[in-house]
Amino acid sequence: MRQNTLRSKRFAPRMIILVVILTLVFGPVSCSAKVESITVAYSPFEATALFWIAQDQDFFGENGLNVTARRYDTGVGTLDGMLNGEADLAVGANEFPLVGRALQKAEIRTIGSIAKSEFIYLIGRRDRGVQQVADLKGKRVGTTFRTIAHFFLGRFLELNGMNIDDIALVEVKTPDEWVDAVANGDIDAVVTAQPYANAARDRLGDNAILWSVQSLQPLQTQVISTDEWITEHPDLVIRFLR
Numbered sequence: 001m002r003q004n005t006l007r008s009k010r011f012a013p014r015m016i017i018l019v020v021i022l023t024l025v026f027g028p029v030s031c032s033a034k035v036e037s038i039t040v041a042y043s044p045f046e047a048t049a050l051f052w053i054a055q056d057q058d059f060f061g062e063n064g065l066n067v068t069a070r071r072y073d074t075g076v077g078t079l080d081g082m083l084n085g086e087a088d089l090a091v092g093a094n095e096f097p098l099v100g101r102a103l104q105k106a107e108i109r110t111i112g113s114i115a116k117s118e119f120i121y122l123i124g125r126r127d128r129g130v131q132q133v134a135d136l137k138g139k140r141v142g143t144t145f146r147t148i149a150h151f152f153l154g155r156f157l158e159l160n161g162m163n164i165d166d167i168a169l170v171e172v173k174t175p176d177e178w179v180d181a182v183a184n185g186d187i188d189a190v191v192t193a194q195p196y197a198n199a200a201r202d203r204l205g206d207n208a209i210l211w212s213v214q215s216l217q218p219l220q221t222q223v224i225s226t227d228e229w230i231t232e233h234p235d236l237v238i239r240f241l242r
Contacts, residue, residue, distance in 0.1 A: 036236055037066040041078035042072060043092030044175070047115035047221035053092045063239040074176050076147050079224060083108070088233075089240065090224045096110055096151045098222055107227040111237050115221040120152045121197035122188035124209045126130050131209065139188040142172040142181050148219050153191040156213035179203060190194040 034098075042048050060067045070086060072078045075093040082090040083106060083231060083232055091114070101108055122141075124130030130139060136157070143149045154164045172181045175196055182190040183203035191213055201208040223240070230237055 005164050011148060022116060028053075035061075035064050035066055036239075037068065038089065038240070039068045039070060039087040041087035041090045041092070043073065043075045043078050045075070045092065046119060046195075047075075047117045048092045050114045057135070060240070063242050065236065065239050074147050075221070076142055078131075081106075082225065088225060088229055088236075090222075091222055092221060094148050094219045094221050096135040096148045096219075097146060098224060099207075104236070106223055109227055109230055110222040110231060112223045112226050112241055113220045114223060116218045117221065118210070118212065118214045118216070118218050119194040119197075120149050120191065120214050120219070121194070122153070122156065122189055122191045122211045123197055123200045123204070125182065125185065125204060125209050125212075126209055128185075128188040129190055133211065134162070136189060137162060137166045138168065140168045140170050140186075141189045141191065142170040142187040143191040144173055144178075145171050149191045149193060151212040152215075152219075153219075155217075156191075156211075156215060159215055159234055167203050201223075 008142060013194070037072070042051055055067065055069065070081060072081055072092070075090075076097040077092040078087070079093040079101060081087050083101070086195050089111075098108070124136070124139075128139065129135050133156075141153065143153050152228075157163055157166065170187050172178050172187070172190060172192075178190055178192040178196045179200045181187045182200050197210065201210050225237075
């Protein structure tokens with residue numbers, strides 16, 4: 001808790017400095033500037049908080065943007081939605097799906113990073129014999145494929161002398177599944193993000209065991225769009241970042 005508080009104290013001044021720099025560099029949008037509409041795909045995690053704040057405080061409106069927000073269950077879902085033409089920008093995906101899509105030759109770029117976070121956890125059931133990390137061998141462990149949680153699960157196992165083939169990997173795709181599947185006993189453990197990790201732990205009570213799977217490696221939440229959209233809308237990129 002103290003580490004989180006210290007991070008928050010360091011984070012706030014940095015964000016204030018960033019806002020001041022953007023204001024000085026770009027200046028305010030002219031009152032006569034045409035209001036432009038954009039659609040933003042986002043995921044419901046704390047790492048997208050700056051986007052929610054900007055919406056709540058009408059910062060986008062003050063910068064000549066009419067923003068339609070489309071919610072997706074995961075960061076990789078926001079990226080998929082954007083690439084499917086459902087949004088102009090994806091807010092919530094991080095470096096793992098970004099690199100994955102780039103390796104598949106998707107013509108995408110990040111225009112900014114809006115959060116540095118540690119909130120991916122593994123929640124296991126003690127009644128299934130999960131008392132230490134080695135006990136995961138042979139167990140049914142759920143996560144959402146292609147997400148940063150999937151990546152960190154594999155890394156967590158490797159750092160503890162195992163690999164992904166040592167478990168029975170089960171895909172759980174939605175927030176309700178992340179919590180219900182482990183709470184109802186359909187799987188023995190789940191790897192997911194907050195606040196759903198805490199929700200699963202609370203459902204299990206004393207039967208829960210919880211580990212951070214990031215092993216002190218933070219994830220970076222990105223704002224991503226296609227090369228084409230960025231090239232055709234440089235002014236809207238500046239307005240959004242401002």
